[in-house]
Amino acid sequence: MLYAILCYNFEDVIGAWTPAEDALVMARLGTVEAGLATADRLGATARLLPTTAAVTLRKGRQEEGREALVIDGPFAETKEQLLGFYVVDCADLEAAIAVARDLAAANPDRGAYEIRPLAVYRPGCLTQAGARRANRRGVGA
């Protein structure tokens, strides 16, 4: 089974770390990642920039013909849960919003997309076939 491990913390506390403390934590996480990579278990990893760099595309109600709305800041409503994420290469914010609009159009339900730039991205070593095998193994195949 493949699992996404989503990291939550107070970003203002992280922001109060000195560069040396930040580097130390990243190095320690790197050791954990290296162990997983050696075992061929690591997929894409990312560190996100602060939520202040994010915008949110809030879908409009299609039955009322409302346009989706772009709001500055992170998606912070607690009623809805994080259900997945995409990493997409976009020329700029407008291009990223366009992708989110396409996703919104493809999915008729309501909801929102937080568009948050990455600070660090590593593709990892899992291939599509490897991922499928991993998830089959997970259900006891």
Next chain:
Amino acid sequence: MTIANIDAAWIDAALTAARPQAVAALLRYFRDLDTAEEAFQDACLRALKAWPKNGPPRDPTAWLILVGRNAALDGVRKSSRSAPLPPEELISDLEDAEASLVDRLDGEHYRDDVLRLLFICCHPDLPATQQVAVALRIVSGLSVRQIARAFLVGESAMEQRITRAKARIGAADVPFGAPSLEERAQRLNAVAAMVYLVFNEGYSAGGKELLTRGALCDEAIRLARLLLRLFPSEPEIMGLTALLLLQHARAPARFDADGAVVLLEDQDRSLWNDRMIAEGLALIDKAVRHRRPGPYLVQAAIAAEHDRAERPEDTNWARIDLLYGDLEQLAPSPVVTLNRAVAVSKVAGPEAALAMIEPLAPKLSGYFHFFGLRGGLLLQLGRKNEARVAFDQAIALASTAAEAAHIRLHLDRLMKEGAGG
């Protein structure tokens, strides 16, 4: 994080991060800066004892406000000989109290608290450096010793300066009511300018001072991010944050091992901080969507043009010239025109740039960079004697050793080439 290994560095970072919000809320509650600061201090001491034992609270800021408020009230009670409140280790269910406080902390209330705390540091009677010192003491919580070192003055001199400035703030009328929309915008402007001052105190530091003063840049960026979290839809706050990030990203390349200035075109661009650049560019993208460009955003866009160029020759000077043109409209000043002239010299040549800066001479006769640029342009035009005079004037006006050393390089080169022109 388990209770056993909650680490001192984490507590330290949590206390630092919570400080502006916590002191701001305590200030609203007690309406007295000294009481608010003491209450926060007290709460921090209690956190150092309680958190390693009980584990970190769910919301450190709310915990510190609640405990700080209780501690200060306790002090009042003790002095009036009534029964003290129980120590917070014995408060069995802090969680419930926290939860209701967190609800109240959300929303505009909270936002105006922090803005007020920052705003009182911008008292118009205080000279710029004192505004910066007071903000660093009250909002950022740097020690007097750290601030004294950053300003290169003695500790007791800085202590006096801060005490006097705080007395002035205390005597001023601090409005505790909710500000009107217009007042809020005015406060935000003043606070943004103060954050930029904090940054410049650090940014203008020379090589050897960089270790102590450079921290001011990090602090300014933290304050800018704080403002941005409170006012997420203000394009100028996005612009300010982007500007600081895009300039500070170059810090690792700005000085050589001897502490001498390395010019933008000579910097090792692989040393620039990619993460800061990415964040700055993302903020500009967001701000541009509002179609209300302000001076910070335009300056950030100029910094971005430099940061985007992988090599100096990739710099889009024509675009920088246009952006400076926008800035001249939004915030006209001879210094802006002087900076524009650098771009003009790249696009249209040194003669055009020199013609542009000559009319500025009366206004910038005490400005190091005016003579530095003038000397450089004259040198490019082969007018060596005039260049030497301009460089001599620049050296006389240099405010840091690094500035003077940089101009001296030009002069030495002129000497070697022999007097001519």
